[in-house]
Amino acid sequence: MSRTARQNGDAPEAVLVVGSGYGALKAAEDLSHGGIPVVWAARARHFLELPPGVESFPEWPADLSFQFRPLYLRVTRHPLVTPLTQARVESLVQANGGCEAELVQDPVYVDYDLCTGCGRCQEVCPLNDSDHPPLSRSPAYCPSRSLLMDKRTTSPCRQACPLGVNAQAYLALTAAGRYAEALGVIRRDNPLPGVCGYICSHPCESACRRAELDEPLAIRDIKRFLFDYEAEEGPAALPSPATPRRGLRVAVVGSGPAGLAAAHFLNQDGFDVTIFEALDQAGGMLRVGINAFRLPRPVLEAELAALVASGVALRTGQRVDSAQALLDQGFAAVLIASGTPTDLRLNLPGEDLAGVEHCVDFLARMNLGGAVAVGPRTLIIGGGNSAMDAARSALRLGAKQVTVLAIETEDHLPAAPQEVTEAREEGVVFRLGCAPIRIVGQERVEEVIFRAAHWEFPADAPPRIVFDADAEESLEADSVIVAISQRPNLADSPLGAELDLGRGGRLNVDPDQATSRERVFGAGDVVSGPSTVVQAMAAGRRAAAAIAARLADGTPWRDLAQAPRGVGQPEPIAEELPQQPRQRMAQRQPRLRKRDFAPVDLGLTTSQALEEARRCLQCATCCECLACEEACGPVAAIDHQRVGQRLTIAAPAVIWAEAGPPPLAKGPEPANLFRVDPAGYSADLMDVLMNASAAAGQAMARAAHLRAPAKPRPPAPALADDGRLGVFLCACNGSLAPEGVLERIRDLAGALPGVARSQIIFSACNPAGAEAIAEAVAEQRLSRVILASCVCCPLNFQCISCNDQRTRVRLHLFERLGLDRGRFEMINLRDHLQAQTHGEEEIVAWARSQLGAAWLRSRHLGALRRGATEMGKRVLILGGSQVGVSAARSLALQGLEVRLVHRAWPSGGELPGAIAQRALEGGLDPRIMVVEAAEIGGISGHLGDFAVRAKLDGRWRTWKTDVVCLTDDNLIELAMYAGATGLKKFYRYDFSFFNTPQIGVYRVMPVTLKRVDPYQAGAALAGEVATTAAKAYLQDHQLSPQVDPERCRGCGRCVEICPFEAVRLEENPAGGYTAVVQRHNCVGCGGCVGRCPVTALDVPYFSNQVLEEMAAARLTSEAC
């Protein structure tokens, strides 16, 4: 048909069902079982979640949700259904006779198809006991044990960090006392946690959301605590770098933060890195520019040692004069990270007087062990961190009076406030808002002359100094240290001559950090000008990524510039959360600390660090420490990197069962949009279901062209049987039993008679785990298998206690891998072992008992009934009411062969006047064969092969049909045997509205027409009919019983008890009666077996004998 050839490209075609709850479930069930592909999208996190405000239904038992579990599993695991949770419809546009729907699904971090529900992830999650644990389970009635993960937008601290260090995660782990893991989280993104723990400018803290409540977290101090904590245990260690190595060498020029970071990440990725450092000691500005009282030397040494230990070669005292020479030596790439080691000059008169020094020169000499001295009155010019370092160093070198002269005002000083405070505490005096104009002295400096001034920042020009007053002021000084920033030294070196330099002698690079010279890159302050340690490291890491991408394929590690992940805003700050100031490190007193270069801050104590880490609000809920990914192990269900998906569906019909209106453009509502209004939920459950069924029926008529051709009956598997038994134990990712115990159980099973293989499977519901079972079955030629997992049976249907994982095991083993379910004995060991509370011996004893019973069962496994009923496409509708006509139209549209009898009455009955006078609605599909009137003699046969005797035009004839629908009330007696009251009860939880005791004969109950109009009722009926008539065959119930004619005495109790007419009495040759099971009608309950007083009825698969033996075995514990 041309309708199948859609114009709109690749968009998959399916009926779109939107919303969660029972209505959507029922609609999806009808459609998928009617052979129509369905995309089911719900905003909820699972499909049974009811619309807001709806909690229960009056007049239904409290366990109603449990009763829906089989339906849920049948639908969500149906091959024609694409289930999407946390998905919403962005737009619905009419197109090509249907709707084009744009869907957006939030990222699903725990793969629904893989998760075993073992809960290991929850066990290791540092936030599991918090107010908002990131991992949770659905409510008990939801049959999937899969975990749900809540991950909000990446926390602000992490977004603020130029390196993207996951502060939230290491705070969470610290709060849980897991310090080594916390440090490991930092080292994923930052190879210098010690350096940064001491001196990072901590942009994370500026972004911290806790500031809205009281004060930001002391993130840096916690990092320092973690590093110090580790240092007490032993040397710092970086993660092992990648092996095998790539065989490519990279030279890094400069051992400052940018160079070290780049070297580390390249080394991690398998490059062989050599750092060239011009000075005799490595560390760049970390060593020469930052004082030991802020960054103790042992910290720097430890970090450098860790880097060298991880494989980076460090060559000090090696000035690089030519990048080309390095390339010629065989380095595949060169990274210039030589920083800004040259002081800027004031260019004022007197700057070259004796006693005037420049900051980096001064600090470098001091920090590299050279001779330095300052006069009693020292003046520092500049207001940045280097100026503070110089000022505080001067104090420590013996200056009696240290003054900082800076143009900025207090609020705008470039130095960190803490530095300024500490300097002031130590006695440093500030003269702010002043700019020097000359330095005066004879041979040595004597005084500095300055005027009031401020910075001006014109939009189109560099900042400039504007003087505010004409008056000159002066300060006497014996030493002056000029600390007004630095610049690169490339312009002064031959290396610079090879490269394109920009303003201020900075190295010009493109966005990929590449310089003008092929395979020569640049990063850090040499490119950007003076910045912070963390910014320089980030630049180094970016360069490393660029180099790796240039030299090898792909980008080796996460791109830092990636957009924040996660969906949704952080939890609001709870009102109950008390204000609590942040923890402060103990400090040495100013008068003591200014005497030496020992550290000023003493670090947080363990209890302080714990207390502080617990203040973290955990903005993103999930902190992404990744502990759960590791715990998930081979199951591999968790992936924190998953992103949401956007998809377009070409939907011939849309069923809307979501709270809120559909996102439609203005204008008339599309004819193919069917609403199952959640507002109706408060009324009655059956109303909801009936409306959903009607919507599904109408949608089905519009989507009939999507119905896949009915599949022919599969061949029955061969049944060779030599009793070779295999036992498989599902470890459920290590949660079934403690280590060692599982092995004992395996050996126990291996010792049972006839067991050829006893094996532990990491997870049976995981595709790979199921494949391992299938491989072992083939390899060992097993003909009987015991699977001990959480699965209770191998049958092809679900009960109310079934769940998704159990369903998946059977889908994998029997549907996908084609194993014979009749050869499997399954026991639910997992849920009753009580591994949490029981001791080892109790666990083993329970397992022994269960395995013994299973072993016994496997010895007596009887055959499952495997009969099938061929289905044709013939539908006979008796009664041309509005319902009948509507159903006939819908079924004809769906391609079924419909015969509609307008007026029908049972033999002996009369035609009611209303029907006799009724006119048949016109304009019927010519494919519908219409009979005006017929007397019906009776219905015999069964679903798929009914014979209906009808008298028309005075002659009796027999119509053969697959399905019969009775759509006028006067015909009900044809389907209802006398005393068939309580019909509702038989199908109470099937929610099939049109069934009669005779399967395959449908009727419309008067109450149905109170819920929906006749047209909708007809559509719903058609949908229901199609769920059987559209199939090629219907399988018999696997547990259908058999009658032993030798024992049956024809008492008829079985016939009496069966509500489905699945047992009938037939005359036997001896003149008596024998019961015969009508397999087409049987639902496998076994009621007749229990009722039989002479045990003539039995279920072969699970025989009376097996039950008795099992009972005996259960009672004699030593027997197994």
Next chain:
Amino acid sequence: MADVNILGIACNWSPYCCYNAAGQAGLALPANFRLLRVMCIGRINQALILRAFEHGADGVIVLECEDADCRYGPGPEVGHTNVARVRQLLRYLGIGQERLVERTFQADQRDAFVAVIHDFAARIADLGPNPANPRQERVA
């Protein structure tokens, strides 16, 4: 507690759902309790219950759905008939009718299920071992 055996015969639907949920929630059942699961309690004939006593069950508890909830219709009805009949027989046999009880559950009555089993186990413990002969054979 005396050395007694308790066998539960459970319908696969509501009672098994309770049993299953109890296991998943880590609720302990008596160590001497064993469960035999059938598709519907209607599946059990009187012979099976008697056999259980013959094989040394000290108590048998038949766990069913509520009448209105039977997935198939006739299950609890058959169960009631069979249990009533076997209880009579147990009295005649001298085993005692109180060793056989039936209880109904809804699918969400996990805690009630656990409580009922513990109750029954305690009652049977009070009654002591099944006086029928096969027990001696089993022990021997």
